[in-house]
Amino acid sequence: MPRLAIIGLGLIGGSLGLAIKRAQPEGLEIAGFDREHGIGGRARKAGAIDIEARDPASAVEGAAIVVVATPISQVRTAFEAIEPALGEGTVVTDTASTKGEVIRWARECLPDGVSFVGGHPMAGKEMSGLGAAEPALFDGQAWAITPTANTPVRAIQTVESLVRLVGARAVVVDPHEHDTYVAAVSHLPLVAASAMFALLSGSQAWPDLAALAGPGLRDTTRLASTDPDLSHDISLTNRENIAHWLDRFIDELRRWRTLVADETRAEELAKALFEVQAKRNAFLESPPKHPEPESENQTLTSGEQMLSFMMGEYVVRRTKEMSELLEGKAEDGRESHR
Amino acid sequence: MPRLAIIGLGLIGGSLGLAIKRAQPEGLEIAGFDREHGIGGRARKAGAIDIEARDPASAVEGAAIVVVATPISQVRTAFEAIEPALGEGTVVTDTASTKGEVIRWARECLPDGVSFVGGHPMAGKEMSGLGAAEPALFDGQAWAITPTANTPVRAIQTVESLVRLVGARAVVVDPHEHDTYVAAVSHLPLVAASAMFALLSGSQAWPDLAALAGPGLRDTTRLASTDPDLSHDISLTNRENIAHWLDRFIDELRRWRTLVADETRAEELAKALFEVQAKRNAFLESPPKHPEPESENQTLTSGEQMLSFMMGEYVVRRTKEMSELLEGKAEDGRESHR
Numbered sequence: 015m016p017r018l019a020i021i022g023l024g025l026i027g028g029s030l031g032l033a034i035k036r037a038q039p040e041g042l043e044i045a046g047f048d049r050e051h052g053i054g055g056r057a058r059k060a061g062a063i064d065i066e067a068r069d070p071a072s073a074v075e076g077a078a079i080v081v082v083a084t085p086i087s088q089v090r091t092a093f094e095a096i097e098p099a100l101g102e103g104t105v106v107t108d109t110a111s112t113k114g115e116v117i118r119w120a121r122e123c124l125p126d127g128v129s130f131v132g133g134h135p136m137a138g139k140e141m142s143g144l145g146a147a148e149p150a151l152f153d154g155q156a157w158a159i160t161p162t163a164n165t166p167v168r169a170i171q172t173v174e175s176l177v178r179l180v181g182a183r184a185v186v187v188d189p190h191e192h193d194t195y196v197a198a199v200s201h202l203p204l205v206a207a208s209a210m211f212a213l214l215s216g217s218q219a220w221p222d223l224a225a226l227a228g229p230g231l232r233d234t235t236r237l238a239s240t241d242p243d244l245s246h247d248i249s250l251t252n253r254e255n256i257a258h259w260l261d262r263f264i265d266e267l268r269r270w271r272t273l274v275a276d277e278t279r280a281e282e283l284a285k286a287l288f289e290v291q292a293k294r295n296a297f298l299e300s301p302p303k304h305p306e307p308e309s310e311n312q313t314l315t316s317g318e319q320m321l322s323f324m325m326g327e328y329v330v331r332r333t334k335e336m337s338e339l340l341e342g343k344a345e346d347g348r349e350s351h352r
Numbered sequence: 353m354p355r356l357a358i359i360g361l362g363l364i365g366g367s368l369g370l371a372i373k374r375a376q377p378e379g380l381e382i383a384g385f386d387r388e389h390g391i392g393g394r395a396r397k398a399g400a401i402d403i404e405a406r407d408p409a410s411a412v413e414g415a416a417i418v419v420v421a422t423p424i425s426q427v428r429t430a431f432e433a434i435e436p437a438l439g440e441g442t443v444v445t446d447t448a449s450t451k452g453e454v455i456r457w458a459r460e461c462l463p464d465g466v467s468f469v470g471g472h473p474m475a476g477k478e479m480s481g482l483g484a485a486e487p488a489l490f491d492g493q494a495w496a497i498t499p500t501a502n503t504p505v506r507a508i509q510t511v512e513s514l515v516r517l518v519g520a521r522a523v524v525v526d527p528h529e530h531d532t533y534v535a536a537v538s539h540l541p542l543v544a545a546s547a548m549f550a551l552l553s554g555s556q557a558w559p560d561l562a563a564l565a566g567p568g569l570r571d572t573t574r575l576a577s578t579d580p581d582l583s584h585d586i587s588l589t590n591r592e593n594i595a596h597w598l599d600r601f602i603d604e605l606r607r608w609r610t611l612v613a614d615e616t617r618a619e620e621l622a623k624a625l626f627e628v629q630a631k632r633n634a635f636l637e638s639p640p641k642h643p644e645p646e647s648e649n650q651t652l653t654s655g656e657q658m659l660s661f662m663m664g665e666y667v668v669r670r671t672k673e674m675s676e677l678l679e680g681k682a683e684d685g686r687e688s689h690r
Contacts, residue, residue, distance in 0.1 A: 136566030156564050185563050192564075198552055199565045203572035205608050208628045210544065213604040214536055215631040224635060225523050226494050226530075227537045228474030233571045234541035238632045242625035249612045249621055257613040264605050266551040267598060270543050274587045275595040283587055287580035290546045293553040294576045297562060 015043045018176075019077040021070050021092050023048040023057040026109045026135060027083030028147030031062030033180035036149040047073040049088075053144055062147060071099035079172060081133075082108040086247035089116050093123035102127040105169045107176075109135055111196065111244070112251040113160045113189040129169035132160035132189055135182060136200065140239040150181070157182035158196070160189040197255030201248055202263055205256060207237035208245070353381045356514075357415040359408050359430050361386040361395040364447045364473060365421030366485030369400030371518035374487040385411040387426075391482055400485060409437035417510060419471075420446040424585035427454055431461035440465040443507045445514075447473055449534065449582070450589040451498045451527040467507035470498035470527055473520060474538065478577040488519070495520035496534070498527040535593030539586055540601055543594060545575035546583070 018034065020027045023046050031044055046063030047070050048054050054066035067073030074080045074096045082092045089110055100106065106128055110116050113132045120130035136156040139146060157177040161170045170186065177184040187195065214223055214231075249256060273283040356372065358365045361384050369382050384401030385408050386392050392404035405411030412418045412434045420430045427448055438444065444466055448454050451470045458468035474494040477484060495515040499508045508524065515522040525533065552561055552569075587594060611621040 136564055136568075138566070138568065155566055158564060187560070187564070191560070195557065195561055195564050198555070198557070199561050199569045203548065203568050205612060206544065206548065206605065207572055208625060209604045209608045210541065210601060211632050212608075212624065212628045213601055215628070215635065217536070219533065219536070222525070222529070223533055223537050226474055226496060226525070226533050227635075228476070228493055230474075230476065230541050230575050231537045232636075233574045234545055235632060236571045237568050238628050239636070240629065242622065242629045245625045245629075246618075246622045249625075250618060253613060253615070257609055260605060260609040260612065263548060263551055264602055264609070266547045267544065267602050267605070270547045270550075271595055271598040271602070274543060274598065275591055277591070280584070280588060284580065284584045286550065287546060287583045287587075290550045290553070290576050291578065291580045291583075294549050294573060297553065297565075298570075298577070 015041055017043050017045055017077040019067070019073040019080045019096075020044060020046045020063060021048075021073060021080065021082045021096065022084035022088070023053050023062065023144050023147075024083065024085075025138065025142045025144070025146045025151070027081070028057055028060070028062045028144040029137075029149065029151035030081060030083060030109070030135075030180060031057060032060070032147055032149035033152055034176075035061055037179045037181075039179065045073045045077065048144075049084075056144055060144070060147070062144070070095040074104070075099045076101065077104060079176065080104060080106045081176075082106065082110075085243060086110040086112060086116070086251055087243070090119040090123065093119055097123055097125060100125060100128045104128050105172045106130045107133040107159075107173045109133055110251075111200065111248045113158075113192045115251045117160070117162065117189050129166050131165055131169050131173045132158075132192075133173055133177070134158040134160070134192065134196070135177075136196075137182070138240070140236060142241040142244070152177075152180045152182035155182050156185045158192050159184055159186045160192045161186065162189060193252050194255050194258075197252055197259045201252060201256045202259040204237045204240055204245055204248070205260060206263060207235045208240075211235040211238035353379055355381050355383055355415040357405075357411040357418045357434075358382060358384045358401060359386075359411060359418065359420045359434065360422035360426070361391050361400065361482050361485075362421065362423075363476065363480045363482070363484045363489070365419070366395055366398070366400045366482040367475075367487065367489035368419060368421060368447070368473075368518060369395060370398070370485055370487035371490055372514075373399055375517045375519075377517065383411045383415065386482075387422075394482055398482070398485070400482070408433040412442070413437045414439065415442060417514065418442060418444045419514075420444065420448075423581060424448040424450060424454070424589055425581070428457040428461065431457055435461055435463055438463060438466045442466050443510045444468045445471040445497075445511045447471055449538065449586045451496075451530045453589045455498070455500065455527050467504050469503055469507050469511045470496075470530075471511055471515070472496040472498070472530065472534070473515075474534075475520070476578070478574060480579040480582070490515075490518045490520040493520050494523045496530050497522055497524045498530045499524065500527060531590050532593050532596075535590055535597045539590055539594045540597040542575045542578055542583055542586070543598060544601060545573045546578075549573040549576035 020031055031046060034044060043065060044063045045065040045067050046054055046057050047067040048057065057063045058066045070092055080096060082089055084092050089108055106124060108116055111134060113134065116132055124130055134157065135152055136158065137151050159170060159173050159177065174184045214220060217223060273279050273286060358369055369384060372382060381403060382401045383403040383405050384392055384395050385405040386395065395401045396404045408430055418434060420427055422430050427446055444462060446454055449472060451472065454470055462468055473490055474496065475489050497508060497511050497515065512522045552558060555561060611617050611624060
């Protein structure tokens with residue numbers, strides 16, 4: 015049976031398993047591993063994975079797709095751990111928030127014959143860990159896919175199909191551009207929210223401020239509740255881009271400060287407020303659409319497409335290198351007529 | 353029957369009427385007026401008010417409590433319009449986001465014998481207008497009450513009871529402090545969200561940024577969708593305080609920018625991220641509680657308390673000046689044994 019492996023069963027890895035299961039792709043088994051004791055078993059009981067692997071290498075053995083969903087700081091270790099067990103033609107992807115370092119690690123650690131395609135679901139919430147996982151986490155959200163010039167098209171398509179299968183919107187983007195863009199739309203908000211909450215909660219008036227705080231402050235600073243390990247990983251692996259956007263934000267805030275403080279610029283302020291509301295409402299009203307799938311298989315569902323791509327890789331791999339192992343696993347004989 | 357009047361039936365005025373009705377205070381009628389044609393009728397049909405008044409003065413005639421829920425820029429005009437019809441002992445409050453100017457206008461426009469107590473519900477949402485009104489808008493949210501040294505205690509208690517009646521948390525605060533505090537917890541987030549969205553949506557890369565934007569950016573910039581008239585009113589009436597907090601925020605962002613950009617300060621950054629998450633989680637886990645009512649009527653419900661305070665004012669006013677008018681209205685005789 016085609017296998018998908020998930021390494022790291024936290025909010026993202028757990029939600030991924032649940033979302034795949036929700037789509038009920040026929041004849042796919044999910045193996046999972048988490049380095050924290052007990053998480054694998056809980057993920058299996060929660061229905062996020064079928065097989066709890068005892069180590070990363072066992073999880074990826076015989077897998078056509080491997081998703082590394084660990085924190086960024088553990089991605090390199092995960093690559094090293096799975097490397098010996100990866101079969102020819104396997105597609106490896108990840109879910110880390112920054113891509114520059116991850117792609118370097120993939121190049122250094124993963125064997126030839128394995129295709130790495132970076133991935134990054136633009137989804138999350140205040141809580142982290144398997145307990146917060148939910149099948150709908152990715153619904154309608156962007157999921158960046160970051161191939162390089164050398165990535166085989168089929169590997170990109172495989173990951174695109176997986177992304178669609180779990181309800182997300184695949185956005186294919188150059189890894190370098192990805193890191194610049196997410197610095198703007200994800201990391202700038204994260205640092206700004208953290209700075210704002212640090213400023214207010216560090217103020218002497220905080221008890222009075224807290225008593226008056228409403229939903230506006232809560233929403234604006236929601237990202238300050240992000241898992242600090244994740245925020246730290248992001249900051250260290252996307253330093254220059256975040257600093258660049260922080261500089262631009264500080265300049266923009268200075269401009270608004272002048273508009274607010276200068277009585278003679280009330281009209282300009284009104285115009286700026288009107289424009290930003292109109293732009294944001296336009297953004298909310300026409301969110302980016304799912305791009306049409308570019309493959310020839312227009313009539314297939316995402317699940318069927320993914321399985322079709324997986325089967326392609328799977329057959330290549332199997333016939334080439336792992337026939338014995340896989341034959342031993344084909345208990346139910348379904349492979350024979352595929 | 354005791355009357356409460358609401359001038360301005362938008363998101364706040366409409367929600368206030370619906371929230372009072374939800375509490376079903378016995379023997380209270382709500383009169384309402386909105387200067388926009390047709391809104392009064394819609395508010396009556398929606399169950400937010402009982403009586404649609406033809407002008408502000410008719411709405412407040414015979415009212416024990418008047419709530420001016422217009423935009424800040426119309427509060428002074430509303431005060432002038434209701435002034436001739438306000439009876440002795442009436443409590444007037446408002447819902448404007450800044451209090452300095454409003455209190456000055458109340459002093460200038462409202463007659464002696466009428467008690468003004470500023471109010472400000474810390475609630476709202478992206479949409480404005482009666483169509484967005486909902487009875488639960490104030491549930492659990494702070495509602496600032498801003499008496500001055502001259503405000504009679506009974507008038508403060510009346511507004512406190514109204515606030516509790518609609519499910520909100522009364523926070524009594526000096527008007528000057530109010531404007532400083534909300535500049536921090538409400539207006540700073542508003543301007544910061546607007547500046548951030550203006551920066552990103554004005555960028556050449558915006559189509560690419562928008563394609564990748566996730567729930568984090570949406571939440572962080574939600575306040576950029578605030579009604580621009582409201583934002584402008586707020587900015588013009590709380591200029592210095594907002595500029596002050598913007599300056600402090602810019603300094604704080606500079607500090608975070610250094611922590612992110614400087615490789616040697618990774619540990620300090622980790623500490624800052626850890627602390628801000630812990631502080632925000634503590635804030636979410638133990639939100640400010642409803643203060644215990646300070647009145648002697650500890651066993652009464654908020655509705656009963658409000659009616660009791662209202663009745664106090666009501667009786668004073670009635671016996672003094674409006675006995676004939678009110679006797680004509682006392683159809684059900686319930687007043688006699690209260």
